[in-house]
Amino acid sequence: MDITFTNVSYIYQRNTPFAHQAIKDLNFHIPSGSFVAIVGHTGSGKSTLLQHLNGLVTPSEGEVKIGEYKLTPKEKPTNLKELRSRVGVVFQYPEHQLFEETVAKDIAFGPENFGVPKETINERIKRVIPAVGLSEDMLERSPFDLSGGQMRRVAIAGVLAINPDVLVLDEPTAGLDPRGQKEIMEMFNTMHKEQGLTTILVTHSMEDALKYADHVIILNKGTKYMEGSPEEVFTQKDALKQVQLDVPEVIQLLNAFEDKFSISIPFHGQTVQEIAETIHSIVKDGVSNE
């Protein structure tokens, strides 16, 4: 589903002394099927933006369109539940939301609420369990007897079981160990490709944004600061530094290399091996092989 924000503003506790504008005149368009990273430091409006995507909040000004659903200050779609069954949101630390007696029941909770027939739910459980890297023998166990990483996977399986078209991920790897982080991101990436999802990843990790996203939106003070392909955005070191963001480490290194050798190696998505070869030819022959 295409997602479009037109002049969107959001003000918390409007018309009170505590009013706080979290989003200001925000415009962007996410075409169906893309993998978008939304990056910004704490307080930049990422979470508020995310809550618009399945109608948890409606804009104070402007218009949000998600596929055929429209959110404006005056109207919420009458079929809000339907929107929520098509936009799956994995919140931060989703394992805190587990509550059922068994893993199977917890995963079934979402689709049951959307009125999915029991047989279909069981089929979906069979499909999502291996997709998140769990095994079927866990289905009858209590989710609270699992490790933190496994609990996170159960929570994610619950979102996947509603069969969303849009998957919204709010820092899905926070607090996991490096292997867990990598496995979870690879899993989302595979699903994104295989199921033709539209994926929106809110992250602090420039490395993940560079590796997985095809489009990056940088937020600052509630509004869009930059957007473009990861290569376009992440090579603008000074602009990013202004909003207290770092560039991915590979680009940091290439910048430091240029400072020392006065030869620039432009980044355009090379592998580490290709970069090593370029550095090799500069160090040995004084010229770049590119």
Next chain:
Amino acid sequence: MSRKLIEFRDVSFRYGEEQPWVLRNCSFEIYEGEWVAIIGHNGSGKSTIAKLINGLLFPQKGEILIDGQQVNEETIWDIRKEVGMVFQNPDNQFVGTTVQDDVAFGMENRGTPREEMVTRIEETLSAVGMEDYRFTEPHRLSGGQKQRVAIASVLAISPKVLILDEATAMLDPKGRTEIMRTVSNVQNKEDLSLITITHDLQEVVQADRVIVMNKGEIWDRATPREIFSKKDSLREIGLDVPFVAILADELKETGINLTKEPLNHEELLEDLWILHSQT
């Protein structure tokens, strides 16, 4: 060699009779003034070590000595004066209604005289760069600021050991940098031993020594440089290696001979620069 501050002698731990061992036959020492990073996959036993050090848990086998004193039911109150801990979630460790009340809490429990408390509050808050926030309510602080106050509260009781148990895991990149800068300043000034339990590679390379845990056992202990030269085996046990180490390996593949395993960009570039000047 400086004094042994923490000593684990053949320590094993499990949560119950029927449960699997979480730690198996662990022996290691941590010295005064040393910075040790403990790394390992989730469930490798890292946090259990931290909880054993200040007597939140007791081992079934082996013994643990803190500054020569064995950790047991009788000594834990003395030991907790020596060992301060900061945990992962900044929202779970506040008790005071203002920043200074929070820093005072630990001292109140220990019956510190008021005059001393006032000076300690000033000293520790300025050590973590939070002196302007004495009267602020904790919930108005950012995650990084909260963790800095948590560190100040621990420092106020003048411990010999500071343990950070994934204290930066829930922070944004800016918060992480704040904490690591604070911690290394404090460590330089106060002559503390520092134990950081972490997944963050930038924290690991700053340490003097690294203990690598795997499935409840000590898998390796060495300097960060030695540890990160074992890239393949680190990956096998589910750990990451820094980008600079990966690039160094690729450079070696192309036939570049680096003089040492680089820990940061400067070291790698300096090495390359020397090679470049020679050709």
